[in-house]
Amino acid sequence: MEMLEAGLTMTLEPYESANDKEEYRCRVVDIEGGKIFIDYPVNIETNRTVFLLDGMQLAASFIDPASSSALYMFHTEVIGRVEKKIPMLMLHDPSPSDYLRVQRRKFVRVQTVIDVAVQFEGYPSFKAVTEDMSAGGAAVVLPHSTMVEEGETARLYAVIPSNNKENHYLELSASLVRIQSDEKSGRSIASFQFQNISHMEQQVLMRFCFERQLQLRKKGLE
Numbered sequence: 001m002e003m004l005e006a007g008l009t010m011t012l013e014p015y016e017s018a019n020d021k022e023e024y025r026c027r028v029v030d031i032e033g034g035k036i037f038i039d040y041p042v043n044i045e046t047n048r049t050v051f052l053l054d055g056m057q058l059a060a061s062f063i064d065p066a067s068s069s070a071l072y073m074f075h076t077e078v079i080g081r082v083e084k085k086i087p088m089l090m091l092h093d094p095s096p097s098d099y100l101r102v103q104r105r106k107f108v109r110v111q112t113v114i115d116v117a118v119q120f121e122g123y124p125s126f127k128a129v130t131e132d133m134s135a136g137g138a139a140v141v142l143p144h145s146t147m148v149e150e151g152e153t154a155r156l157y158a159v160i161p162s163n164n165k166e167n168h169y170l171e172l173s174a175s176l177v178r179i180q181s182d183e184k185s186g187r188s189i190a191s192f193q194f195q196n197i198s199h200m201e202q203q204v205l206m207r208f209c210f211e212r213q214l215q216l217r218k219k220g221l222e
Contacts, residue, residue, distance in 0.1 A: 003064050003072060003096055004031055012041055015057040015162070015207065024050055028062075029088055035079065036091040052078045052089060059207060060091070061102075072099040073210055075163075100213050109134040110212045116140060117157040120148055120176075125157075135205035137174065137193040146188070152176045156192065160208050168204045172197060 005028065012024040024041035031037070040049050052058075056078045064070040075098075080090045102108050111132045118140060119125035126146065131139040138156065142148075153175050160168040174192035181188050194201075 003066070003099065004028055004036065004062065004093070005065060006030055008062055008065060010038065010060050010062045011044075012052075013059045013061075013203070014052075015059060024052075026089075029086070031093060034093050034095075036076070036093045037082070037088045038091060040087060040089065054078050054080060058091070059210065071102050073102055074099045075211075075214070098214065098217075100210060100217070102210075108206075108209050108213065109137075110209045110216065112209075112212050114138075114158055114160070118154055119157075120152055120154045123148075130158075131189055133205065134209055135194075135197075135202045137177070137191065140190045140192060142179070142188040142190050144186075144188075148176060148179075148190070150176055150178055153195070154192065160204055162204075162208065163211050170201055170204065172201065 008028045010026050010028060012026060014022055023044045025044050026038040026041040029037045029039055041052065042048065043050050058076050058078070059073060060076050061071060061073045064072060074094055076091045076094065078089055079092050082088050082090060109132050112130060114130045114133060116128055116130060116138075117125050118128050126143055128140050128142060131141055133139075140156075148154075153173065156170075156172045156174050158170050158172070160170055162168065173195045175195055177191045177193050179188055179190050
């Protein structure tokens with residue numbers, strides 16, 4: 001299951017730069033002994049070479065060369081630098097079993113319970129929990145007394161945790177797409193689609209879903 005190979009292009013995003021749109025492009029030079037050797041990354045927006053410090057946490061993504069429709073992501077960090085024919089950075093390779101395949105045309109949705117506050121226009125806010133979430137929307141368990149209709153807009157307030165112990169406080173505009181009733185539990189599940197979401201908010205949610213997927217996989221739930 002060795003998908004990474006020399007010559008492959010990867011995209012890197014720093015975990016600690018959630019407030020800025022920072023994406024780097026690099027090329028895989030070699031893979032050896034749990035290390036990925038890459039050329040010095042270039043900022044995609046400025047086209048300038050960037051300097052990454054040892055220990056820097058990164059989200060890496062690449063397209064599987066065997067299938068142009070398969071996009072994979074994994075968590076890595078800078079573990080050193082070396083100079084052979086060219087100057088190179090060394091990244092930790094978590095092994096292909098920890099690469100996560102993600103959908104390219106649709107945001108990955110993961111089961112997760114997050115406390116949220118929901119406020120529909122003209123109504124007081126109420127507390128609820130999510131059933132699942134993605135960078136494009138969320139399914140929220142509605143309290144029994146909630147009387148809302150599909151198509152209404154709302155604001156969702158959520159605290160999104162991350163592996164680096166930093167919480168992100170998001171206020172998201174959302175449209176209520178549909179309401180489904182679970183006859184067994186008697187619960188009503190509201191499916192929201194986020195509207196006018198910023199790049200920073202989208203990246204926070206994508207990283208959260210990515211980390212949650214890894215947790216579920218390690219627990220054997222995915």
